[in-house]
Amino acid sequence: MKKKRKLLLGDEAIAQAAIDAGLSGIYAYPGTPSTEIMEYVRISPVAQERNIHREWSTNEKTAMEAALGMSYTGKRAMVAMKHVGLNVAADSFINSAITGINGGLIVVSADDPSMHSSQNEQDSRCYSHFAFVPCFEPASQQEAYDMVSDAFELSEKYHVPVMMRITTRLAHSRAGVDMKAEAEPQKKIKLPDDPLQFVLLPAIARKKYKTLLSSYETVRLDVRISKYNSFRDDRKRDLGIITCGIAYNYLMENINNRSLRYPVLKISAYPFSNDIIREITDRCKEILILEEGYPLIEDKLRGILDNGIKVYGRMDGTIPRVGELNPSIVAKALGMPPTDIREVPGVVKTRPPVFCKGCGHADTFNALIEAIKQYGPGKVFSDIGCYTLGALPPYNAINSCVDMGASVTMAVGAADAGLFPSVAIIGDSTFTHSGMTGLLDAVSKNSPVTIIISDNMTTGMTGGQDSQATGRLQNICTGLGVDPAHIRNIVPLKKNHEENVTVMKEELEYRGVSVIISARECIQTASRRKKNTIKDH
Amino acid sequence: MKNDIILSGVGGQGILSIAAVIGLAAVENNFFLKQSEVHGMSQRGGDVQSHLRISGKPVDSDLIQLGKADLIISVEPMEALRYLPWLSPDGWIITNSSPFINIPDYPPVENIYEEINSINNSIIIDAGYLAKEAGSARTENIVVLGAASPFIDIPYESLESGLRKLFGRKGEDIVQMNLKALKAGRDFAVTKI
Numbered sequence A: 001m002k003k004k005r006k007l008l009l010g011d012e013a014i015a016q017a018a019i020d021a022g023l024s025g026i027y028a029y030p031g032t033p034s035t036e037i038m039e040y041v042r043i044s045p046v047a048q049e050r051n052i053h054r055e056w057s058t059n060e061k062t063a064m065e066a067a068l069g070m071s072y073t074g075k076r077a078m079v080a081m082k083h084v085g086l087n088v089a090a091d092s093f094i095n096s097a098i099t100g101i102n103g104g105l106i107v108v109s110a111d112d113p114s115m116h117s118s119q120n121e122q123d124s125r126c127y128s129h130f131a132f133v134p135c136f137e138p139a140s141q142q143e144a145y146d147m148v149s150d151a152f153e154l155s156e157k158y159h160v161p162v163m164m165r166i167t168t169r170l171a172h173s174r175a176g177v178d179m180k181a182e183a184e185p186q187k188k189i190k191l192p193d194d195p196l197q198f199v200l201l202p203a204i205a206r207k208k209y210k211t212l213l214s215s216y217e218t219v220r221l222d223v224r225i226s227k228y229n230s231f232r233d234d235r236k237r238d239l240g241i242i243t244c245g246i247a248y249n250y251l252m253e254n255i256n257n258r259s260l261r262y263p264v265l266k267i268s269a270y271p272f273s274n275d276i277i278r279e280i281t282d283r284c285k286e287i288l289i290l291e292e293g294y295p296l297i298e299d300k301l302r303g304i305l306d307n308g309i310k311v312y313g314r315m316d317g318t319i320p321r322v323g324e325l326n327p328s329i330v331a332k333a334l335g336m337p338p339t340d341i342r343e344v345p346g347v348v349k350t351r352p353p354v355f356c357k358g359c360g361h362a363d364t365f366n367a368l369i370e371a372i373k374q375y376g377p378g379k380v381f382s383d384i385g386c387y388t389l390g391a392l393p394p395y396n397a398i399n400s401c402v403d404m405g406a407s408v409t410m411a412v413g414a415a416d417a418g419l420f421p422s423v424a425i426i427g428d429s430t431f432t433h434s435g436m437t438g439l440l441d442a443v444s445k446n447s448p449v450t451i452i453i454s455d456n457m458t459t460g461m462t463g464g465q466d467s468q469a470t471g472r473l474q475n476i477c478t479g480l481g482v483d484p485a486h487i488r489n490i491v492p493l494k495k496n497h498e499e500n501v502t503v504m505k506e507e508l509e510y511r512g513v514s515v516i517i518s519a520r521e522c523i524q525t526a527s528r529r530k531k532n533t534i535k536d537h
Numbered sequence B: 001m002k003n004d005i006i007l008s009g010v011g012g013q014g015i016l017s018i019a020a021v022i023g024l025a026a027v028e029n030n031f032f033l034k035q036s037e038v039h040g041m042s043q044r045g046g047d048v049q050s051h052l053r054i055s056g057k058p059v060d061s062d063l064i065q066l067g068k069a070d071l072i073i074s075v076e077p078m079e080a081l082r083y084l085p086w087l088s089p090d091g092w093i094i095t096n097s098s099p100f101i102n103i104p105d106y107p108p109v110e111n112i113y114e115e116i117n118s119i120n121n122s123i124i125i126d127a128g129y130l131a132k133e134a135g136s137a138r139t140e141n142i143v144v145l146g147a148a149s150p151f152i153d154i155p156y157e158s159l160e161s162g163l164r165k166l167f168g169r170k171g172e173d174i175v176q177m178n179l180k181a182l183k184a185g186r187d188f189a190v191t192k193i
């Protein structure tokens, strides 16, 4: 078949490969560094032509479940999220391994080691092993593309979901990718042979769990796994090197074009057969292990006693225990002589992200700061989004940012403990992602909390995707049972400042659930929308 | 042929457009390329960088090793200095002169110029002025690219055709404005080498 070549981000390579593999639907909630997977499918002409489902979901759990529903019908589905999104989707993810799948199902989880845009650097490979789900970890954009069709096939052959684990540097790096000239046809609807396959009553679940465990053993030997784990021997065998995923590139950067030679085991698919580990440990005296993420294989290789083969890695400090790898860290681990490196001069100051000029969140914070001053500091729980920048000077206005939705529920818990006032400030998309259920808790026990929804009518932090909350907040809050007299609407503009402070003061004093919807469109999305309408005319 | 380039600036200043133009030009010449970009949090007015690697042979790492970059191209002077640890001993810095001040402790800009000038191979260009001359302040980033073009081992015509591909959708006026900006940057730089 004739091939096409295109410059693609790692994220885009996965998206393109899924389309080319006959994808019928992709489900996702935005999150750096995974967002561009869905964004690519959304604007793909082929996806449009083929009517591939490609709408954003309310959160990662609804995305995961909808993808499982599509798989139930026999069609191929993909779900994409950032690593912490998998925590939200974990219940359905882990149980989907036990039900098994019908149409091929790929779960893409994009990790963010070094926490460039995240609150932690958890390693999704732990989840794949925890759920007994095979996992692909591409080293390059091309490998990412190639793995997707193998992942779908593997998924259908063993009736399990398959994970693709990528990290920031692959997700957001572009390279040339050879792709199929033509996309495969989509699968037809064909319901599961066993009508009880997806019914996890204990008696059924017990059987299915055993099946899962045994397929996790056989899948190790499948060629679709083994072909991505390759051992390259060398005559010089003092030190052998194991790399996982993108770490392979950093190693090659250092040893290609030089006379450095080592036996190298490249791991890019899990679970691997233990024999492939023995290939290298039987030959070499010492092992250096390069993993982008947690020292997962390293920990297993050492075992509790750590008295076997000498291992260098993250756990003994050869490589920093935290943060992402890079070619310089790998050079140091290989004992290469340090290069002369210039220092960053003292005149260079840090430049943290800030609110855009004219951002409505800033006006909301200015009003809140004034309204709450009389109660003293420490009373504002917040959440994840652009508005988290309210934590930084000159605002210093929030006291928490933990996980999507936690502002509402932490405010409830603190109010239970007697904190007054107890305030949550949350973005519109975060609110529909995971804040609504917490608000129901508050309503059902009439907690004295004030919830401010800073509504910019978009999912701003991740680049302005549509927000499920837009136009629905009033109805959601009334529907959940908030007293309409205490659902207040304000517009965060400088000229409304006094009025907004007054509204906030009134609601802070109210000893029950109140919601203040502070709504003004994100200036980034607004200007993009204006540009587009001009173009359309 | 091998060019390892760090692009730097502040979120929203258009470093990804520079990367895209060089990328298109590299592809036209059948070079291998890897380009890692920053998305997410820091795009909100924070510092942003992109590692762009072009080579006649396949590129391994998506990231440039410390001390190995041939070129730092910066749309903002303080941001040029942030990536000094990446610059190779004989590498060049090409930077815009106009500071983007969105922090309270931004240093006096003369101190920044002094640091940049203390590096032998450096060019500071008033891209804002040249961009306005070319027709629009919005082409500042392309002026900086033009100033860096003599240091990139890709034919200048390919950069021009990269610009055409990138801005073609926006109409011929925009294309011409950017071509002028590119040329203005290049003309300035060749007098400084």
Ligand SMILES: Cc1ncc(C[n+]2csc(CCOP(=O)(O)OP(=O)(O)O)c2C)c(N)n1
Pocket: A029, A030, A031, A032, A060, A082, A084, A085, A086, A088, A384, A385, A386, A387, A404, A426, A427, A428, A429, A430, A431, A456, A458, A459, A460, A461, A462, A467
């Ligand atoms: C579980 C989880 N999913 C996704 C994200 C990524 N994320 C962080 S902020 C954000 C957008 C929040 O949008 P919104 O609440 O509307 O606030 P805005 O950024 O628009 O101010 C997203 C999607 C995350 N941190 N955690």
